[in-house]
Structure formats: structure tokens, C-alpha cells
Amino acid sequence: MTYDLPPELLVESDDAVRIVTFNNPGQLNAFSDPLHDAMIDVWSQLAKDPECRAVVLTGAGRAFSAGGNIPGFIRDFEDPEHRRASLRAARRLVDEMLAFHIPVIAAVNGPAVGLGCSVATLCDIVLMADGAYLADTHVSIGLVAGDGGAMSWPLMTSILKAKEYLFTGDRIPAEQAVALGLANRVVPGDTLLAEARALAHRIAAQPPQAVQETKRAVNLHLQQAANLVLPYALAAEGESFGTDDIRKTIEKFRSR
Numbered sequence: 001m002t003y004d005l006p007p008e009l010l011v012e013s014d015d016a017v018r019i020v021t022f023n024n025p026g027q028l029n030a031f032s033d034p035l036h037d038a039m040i041d042v043w044s045q046l047a048k049d050p051e052c053r054a055v056v057l058t059g060a061g062r063a064f065s066a067g068g069n070i071p072g073f074i075r076d077f078e079d080p081e082h083r084r085a086s087l088r089a090a091r092r093l094v095d096e097m098l099a100f101h102i103p104v105i106a107a108v109n110g111p112a113v114g115l116g117c118s119v120a121t122l123c124d125i126v127l128m129a130d131g132a133y134l135a136d137t138h139v140s141i142g143l144v145a146g147d148g149g150a151m152s153w154p155l156m157t158s159i160l161k162a163k164e165y166l167f168t169g170d171r172i173p174a175e176q177a178v179a180l181g182l183a184n185r186v187v188p189g190d191t192l193l194a195e196a197r198a199l200a201h202r203i204a205a206q207p208p209q210a211v212q213e214t215k216r217a218v219n220l221h222l223q224q225a226a227n228l229v230l231p232y233a234l235a236a237e238g239e240s241f242g243t244d245d246i247r248k249t250i251e252k253f254r255s256r
Contacts, residue, residue, distance in 0.1 A: 001049045009038040016053035016204040017197060018046060025061025030069035031115050040092050043100040053204035056196045057123060058107040064132065067114025070253045077241055077250050087234050090147040094230065097122045098223050101212040103203050107196035108132045109189065118148050121182055124215060127196050128174035129189035134182060140169030142245030146237030151229040155221060157181045
């Protein structure tokens, strides 16, 4: 099957497994508008691939994803219409990932920050390289964690731990992510993708209806949380752009 995607997002076929790769390593796979749009579109394209039974999501280069990119963030601050479109797209990305019926394994090869962290932990299984880390840094730059861990992390770890890491934006090393329930296991970096592929092939060999509908049943918990939390959290994130804290962050970004 041919995928209609920009060069920032690659899809490779490996029998019944599809390897989806963030492909903007020069910017640490930050979510430019084309990449963000592609990440919304790719799930419906994968769903139409009749041979696809499992997906591996990873990043090119030394990062999984650095999250939102600075030019897009500045534009969200300056242009209210772009900001509204960005927030609508944030909701669509979460909805598309949670509704996608085929198992997705995150192979977190390096830092997964902000939106990159959110995407990683929305996958069904999370394998992390031993040198990788997670960090939800929304609050640290002055944003409500609208499309971040505020929605999903309380279902994966304790509310107290979720609050600590959301409030501080601290890095969560791979071993700690496993201990918290935000990742499944730590893998040596040089074997990460091979282990993710092997696990994907193992899942792909399982009875597809049983695997896919089990995923959808479990994801009902996350979809319920999304429907409860995201309308408020994303609206509050939009309001963050009117604060002095965001203005200070923008000034720092512009001076770089």
C-alpha cells in the first residue's frame, strides 16, 4: 500500500508490521505543522492497509520527539486563528490515536518531550532505550497540560505522581518511567528497534479480531477520560496564551 504522507513521517513495511518514523532529526523530530497533520492522517491510512497487523512508532536520529516546534509555538501566540486550529488538531490527534484499532508499540529511542511524551504514552506498549527519558514540560513553559499527561497519566500511574511530574516538568528516566507505569520496559539502545519489531511481529501473529477488539475495549477507559478532560484542558491551554508567563517564554524563544 502507498501512503500519502510528507517526508517528515515515514512508513516502512515489514511483512504485517509497519514502522512509522518521525523524520525530522535535525530539529529532534519536533512537531512542525506538516508533521502534526501527518500524525493525524497516518492512522486512517494505516487502518486501510489490509496487511497491517501491528505498528512500531519511533524517531530518526537521537530523539523520539522534542514536542512542539518553536516557530509554531510563536505563531500560536501571535495568531489566534492558528492557535484555535492547533488546539483543534491536538484533540484530533488524541482521538485518532485512541480510536486506531491496531496495536502500536512506541520505540522511544531518545528524549520524548511535551507532545512527543504525550504521543509516546498514548501508544499501547512503550519500550524505552536505556538513555531515553520522558518529560511533560507544558507547565514549565507556562501552558496548561491540555493535550499532555493531565488526561492519560492518572490512568497509568498515581494521581499524586502524575501531578508531581506535570507540575515540575522533570525528566523521567527510562527506569523510572517503567516503575511509574508510563513505560513497559527498558531496552539497550542498540537493540531497541529490533526488540520492538520482534514484539510487533509476535502481536501481529495473534488472532487479529481478538487483539484489535481487546485494544478497543481497553481504550474505552482512555476515550472516556479524553471526553471528560480534554474539552476543559484544551480550553484552559488556549487561555494560557494570554498570560505574562507565556509572553516571557515567547521573548526567550525569540532571542535565541
